Amino acid sequence: MTTEAMSHSSNTPEQPRLSMRRICKRFGATQALQDVSLEAYAGQVVALIGENGAGKSTLMKVLSGAHAPDSGTMLLRDQPYHPRGPHDARRAGVAIVYQELNLAPELSVEDNIMLGVEERRLGFVARRKQRQRVLQALELLEHPELTPDRIVGSLSIGAQQLVEIARALVSQAEVVVFDEPTSSLPAHDVERLFTIIRRMQGQGIAIIYISHFLEEIREVANRYVVLRDGRPAGAGLLTDTSDEAIVTLMVGRTVDTLFPEVPHDLEERVLEVQQLSGTPLPRQVSFELHRGEIFGLFGLVGAGRTETLRQLFGLDQPSSGCITIDERRTAATPAARIRAGLGFVSEDRKGEGLAQSMSITDNLTLSNLRSYTRGGLLQLKKRRQATLHWMERLNVKARDPEQTISHLSGGNQQKVAIARVLHQQADIFLLDEPTRGIDVGTKAEIYRLIGELAAAGRSIVFVSSYLPELMAVCDTIGVMSRGRLLDARPVLNWTEPEILKVAISS
Amino acid sequence: MASVDTTQKNSRDRLWQALQSLEPLFALLMVTLGFALADQVWGQGRFSELRNFRVVLVQAAPVAVAALGMTLIIISGGIDLSAGTASMLCATVLAAMLSSDYSITAAVTCALLTGAVCGLVNGLLIGLLRIPPFIVTLGTMTIFLGVAKRVAGGSTVFVDRQRMPQWLNDLSSTMPPDWQGWLPRIASGVWLAAAIALLVAVILRYSVFGRHLFAIGSNESTARLCGINILTTKVLVYVLGGLLIGIAGLYSFSLVKMANPVEGIGRELKFIAAVVIGGGSLNGGRGSVLGTLAGAAIMGVIASGCAQLEIQNSTQDIMIGVIIIAAVTLDQFRTRRQENA
Structure with a gap:
């Protein structure tokens, strides 16, 4: 309803170059897209906005022919458009510039x-x-x-x-899609990209621009379409809409229910990082973490947050600096760091976080298998019991603990990744983008869990690119830029604009 | 209501999974029945005789033992192209030592150690230099061949029959003595292979090392993240694999009572074929003892069946090739269907 009403008011005389109408796509039990519509006009930029997992990528895969829609119509230059694959789409004049370069x-x-x-x-x-x-x-x-x-x-x-x-x-593409094109670009390249997009506009190309950075969208786009949980949440002209209105459309619920508050106190120091440096990142990072503390680490992509966590966990070797856990230093290997009480949840769930072809049980217990051995043999029943316990505790939806992990939804997979760290009884949780690509409901569950962990005397380093969640969940926020941890303050002493200012400074 | 449905679905799923793990055995049964039938119609009915099955088992046992080692390596995401020449190197060491008057104990120990050392070399090169296993073992394949030729002094090593201890003879005897008493009269080597298979199955299912192998083969980054020592595990799996490959060398020596290093060339492909027919994935993370045993047996049955039916050797090669491709195609087809479900 809103979609149609808004696009009529958007003051576009000619027919859209591309029009996707009421697209639906279902994967197994998940309705990835439901009645989503999108129109792109020649010489204009339409922004496709939505949180991770909102269905933006799926919609673009439908456009590129990687997925066939279950229902809905697509018109290109008023002709029916049914691409059978990316090559077909390219020949028809639809090109996609992916976030990960191909x-x-x-x-x-x-x-x-x-x-x-x-x-x-x-x-x-x-x-x-x-x-x-x-x-x-x-x-x-x-x-x-x-x-x-x-x-x-x-x-x-x-x-x-x-x-x-x-x-x-x-x-000779007539429709070009940019999928989060700035996420890995340094600032001067972003400017150059915008110039090029304007030139392409001048040539009459219709552009679809996917991003969740509102400032960027305002700079480059004319119109917007917001998706939420695979459904259309709103659309219109950017000049008519405030940032707050767009965020409300994206999140679709009040911030209170999304970020449940769990009271907790900070106690003694458990982790001290001094002048940690690696090649090339991070650069001389120092901070302290206390029992019961949730320490947020904010920064743009490439700021060195992931590198910091990986060196803390012994996955990469620092070139200099010193890491003290419970006033002790340990060997820089994951095994030694796990013994010292650290646990790590990777940002790359598919490539690193989980062994996709193994079962839930195997993935969940892998870092602490020895607790099930008797006489050198695994006690499979005991292991299954423990897995069931943690699945219940974190509300993992699955048929059976022996189910292959790749068959679970992203949110449930992430819960298993976190459950593994709980299962290995870590004291210090290093969470790298733990809420990326999962649905809003699961996000709220994970925020609550993080709060409960802190209340139980655990400590958390929470890396995220999504500032609202850090502001709501953390006790302390450190801001990184170009490899340096520039400033760390209690969350009450920060405002969002201040944090962003530090994050983009150099 | 809902919970009842899920339990029913669960038990059905599990039954389905159990059936799937038996699939290679089913294939073995089909191949055997096919040959038995063909033999009744066109042959002389010798294929189905008990004696023939003894022969098939004796011939399949060495392939099975080496393929079990290969299974461990393939599950960990590796491959061992040197297995053929390494196993012949072990046989050559054994033969050379027996023919130069060393005691049988010393000779067997050295032969098995040779297998383990071959594995150690592979494992260390792969683990320390981070060179892909395919390349490393492609190199060691010819290295081991060269070493074996030196040990053999350039030609086949023959061993005097009197020097052969009886038990080594019996390992691959198609008419074993009756001392085994209550055991069926099948060569002791077949029983040894069965024991090894059981041991490997227990390692894979019930040991931490076994689960670590699957984890490394499935996703090495995840394994590292979980604190698994990748280097130690990889070295260990190649040593263990090498040991089994060495034992397979003993079998082949006991079968022909001589050792010719060149015989090892290409044998590794048979071991790999057995694993692949049995559902092992060269991408790592998948493979089973039951599957590998069935794979080795299928190749044995085809060889014997073709011999009995006087089918040309060339046809036999083509059949094995077709079965390898069919097995993998079926497997991929099934995986895709599961993913879409």
Whole structure:
């Protein structure tokens, strides 16, 4: 309802270049998209906004042909559009610049740009003709590093992203999607990207811009569409809508219920980090953590927060500095740090956090298997009992402890990852983006759990890029920028604008 | 109501899972029945004789033992291309020592140690230098071959029959003596293989080391995160695998009473095939004792069946190849269906 009403008022005379109407997509028990509509007009930027897990990526996968929608219609230039895969979409004029770059690092800039759309003559690559098209595209991008023969792997991340954009340009794309394009870019590259987007707009390309950074969206986009839990939450013109209104649409509930408060007290020091440095990150990070403390670590992507946690846990070796746990120093290996009472939840659940082909039981007990051995053999029944206990405690929804973990939803997987750290009886929890990519309900459960842990005398380092959750949950917030921990204060002495200011300073 | 439904669904799921783990055995049964039938129609009915099954078992046992070692390695996400030449190196050491008047105990000990050392070399190179197992073992494959040739002095080592202790002979005897009493008259080597299989199964299911193998093969980063010592575990699995591969070397020596290093070339592919037919995944994290045993037996049955039916050796090779591809295709098909469910 709101979607349609708003788009009518959005003052666009012509027909949309692309229109997705009432798209539905279901995966097993999860309704990933429900009646979602999106329109993109030539020469305009529409922002697709929503929290992680709101359905933005799924919608774009439907657009690119990676998933077929269960129902709904898609029109491109008023023609029915049913891509059978990314290549099909690209030929139809829809290009997507992904957050994780999809480049062949060993090939040259030209080869990457023309991959799959090579100029051919009798089966051979028509180099000269191809070179012209590549140079044309690169001209629009205007980047000193970008020459056709340069090997892509040797380029900076920002320049690599431009190669992806050049791909879209050479294939004459009429609709270009940017999927969180700034998340791994340094500030000056972000500015350059916005300039390029404006130029593409000038060429009449319809642009879909996905992000959850409101400032960015205001700078670059004309209209917005908000998704929440796979459903349309609102849409309209950015000039007509306040930031608060958009955030309310994104979260869809009052902040009180999202962040349950659990009273807890700070006691003696349990962890001291002095001048911790690594190559290249972090740089001379120092802080203290106390029993019962929730220490938030904020910063933009690339600020060095994850690196700090990994070195604390012994996964990476620091180049200098000193880590003292309970006034003792230990070997810098995960095994030694686990024995010292540390527990780590990785930000990369699929790649590192969980062994996707193993069962819930195996994943949950893996860091503390020895507690089930008798005479060198595992007591499987006891292990199953313990798994059931923790699944119940954290409200993990699964059929059976022996179920393969990859069959669970993201939120339930994350609960198992956290349960593993509880199971190994850690005293200090290092949580790296623990609420990323999980639904709002599970987020609230995890916030409560973190509070309860602190109340039980555990300590938590909570890394997040989502400031509201840190402000609501933490006792102390430290802000990192370019590898340094610039400032750490009790949460009451911070305001959100102050934190952001520190985070983007250098 | 809902809870009743889920319990029913649970027990059905578990029954389904149990059936799936028996799938390789089912395939073995089909292949055996197929040959038995074909033999009744076109052959001379010798395939189904008890004596023939003794032969099949004796021939499958060495492949099975080495393939069990390979199973451990593949579950941990590794591969051992040197297994064939390593196992022949062990046989050569044994033969060379027996023919130069060493005691049987010393010779067997040295042969098994050789297997373990081969594994240790592989494990250390893989763990310390972080070179992919495929490359490391591709290199050690020819290294072990070269070493074996030196030990053999350039040609096949023959051993005088009188020097062969009876028990080593019996290991692969198709007509074992009756001393085994209450045990069926099957070669002692087959019983040893069964015992090893049981041991490996217990290691995989009930030991911390076993679970760590699955974890490393499934996701090495996760294993590291959980405090598992990757280096030790990897070295240990290659040593253990090497030991089993060494035992397989004893079997092959006892079968032919001589050792020719060149015979080992390509044998590793048979071991790997047994694991893969049995449902092991070369991506790591998957594999089972029952599957590997069935895989080794299927290849044995095909070899024997083709011999009885006087089918050409070439046909036999083609059949095994088809079975490998069919097994993996079926497996992937099933995995995909599970993921979509």
